[in-house]
Amino acid sequence: MNQDVRAIFNRIAPVYDQLNNWLSLGQHGIWKEMAVKWSAAKPGDTCLDLCCGSGDLAFRLARHVGVTGHVYGVDFSPNLLAAAQERSQRQYPQPPISWIEADVLNLPFDHNQFDAATMGYGLRNVMDIPRSLQELYRVLKPGGKAAILDFHRPSNQQIRAFQQWYLDHMVVPMAKHLGLKEEYAYISPSLDRFPTGKEQVELAHQVGFALVTHYPIANGMMGVLVVSK
Numbered sequence: 001m002n003q004d005v006r007a008i009f010n011r012i013a014p015v016y017d018q019l020n021n022w023l024s025l026g027q028h029g030i031w032k033e034m035a036v037k038w039s040a041a042k043p044g045d046t047c048l049d050l051c052c053g054s055g056d057l058a059f060r061l062a063r064h065v066g067v068t069g070h071v072y073g074v075d076f077s078p079n080l081l082a083a084a085q086e087r088s089q090r091q092y093p094q095p096p097i098s099w100i101e102a103d104v105l106n107l108p109f110d111h112n113q114f115d116a117a118t119m120g121y122g123l124r125n126v127m128d129i130p131r132s133l134q135e136l137y138r139v140l141k142p143g144g145k146a147a148i149l150d151f152h153r154p155s156n157q158q159i160r161a162f163q164q165w166y167l168d169h170m171v172v173p174m175a176k177h178l179g180l181k182e183e184y185a186y187i188s189p190s191l192d193r194f195p196t197g198k199e200q201v202e203l204a205h206q207v208g209f210a211l212v213t214h215y216p217i218a219n220g221m222m223g224v225l226v227v228s229k
């Protein structure tokens, strides 16, 4: 199953960034900036971006930590990491980011290493959400913070119906046009399986996070889980 998820993201890699811009009408940049702000990353910090894909959130995090800080972007898709690396090399000066190919359920880092972390659209895709939160908890420094951005099912029924309509009639057809129908059709079922904001808060408390809040954003169609160790 992990292999299936990795294969999906490897196939999406060439069009991933552009498609996200279209599908979110450019809004995903705003949501990602909110996640970076809620992670409380500051200049000089050592930070982690989990499930970094082609690196969009990692680049934003790197701008916050500046040249005295460092960001580690972790993903298990070599194709998306190659896209991130290429994007990095086109920038001058090059951002302080290391791209690491690894499974976020088994992070290749010691305990208590990171001041702050982000994760964008990753938690919904991992095979074991509690394990992923446990790994995040393990590698954050005491007092370290993380912001986890993902889709969310709105509690308002009309907005929920709009979200489903948008996924079925905009997202999937646009992806189909690019030959990626199945890769994007997976969003809706994965969202049905994804814990609600309240359930995410409970899971985070269970792994030991001291302070946990889930913020619904974009009318509840997205959410950011903010955790402090």
Ligand SMILES: C[S@@+](CC[C@H](N)C(=O)[O-])C[C@H]1O[C@@H](n2cnc3c(N)ncnc32)[C@H](O)[C@@H]1O
Pocket: 005, 006, 009, 010, 050, 051, 052, 053, 054, 055, 056, 057, 074, 075, 076, 077, 080, 102, 103, 104, 105, 119, 120, 121, 122, 125, 126, 127
């Ligand atoms: C929807 S993409 C999000 C990419 C990026 N964070 C963004 O917001 O644009 C989800 C990413 O999670 C990665 N992923 C899923 N499960 C993973 C795991 N267990 N370990 C590492 N990466 C994983 C996929 O390869 C993919 O790049």
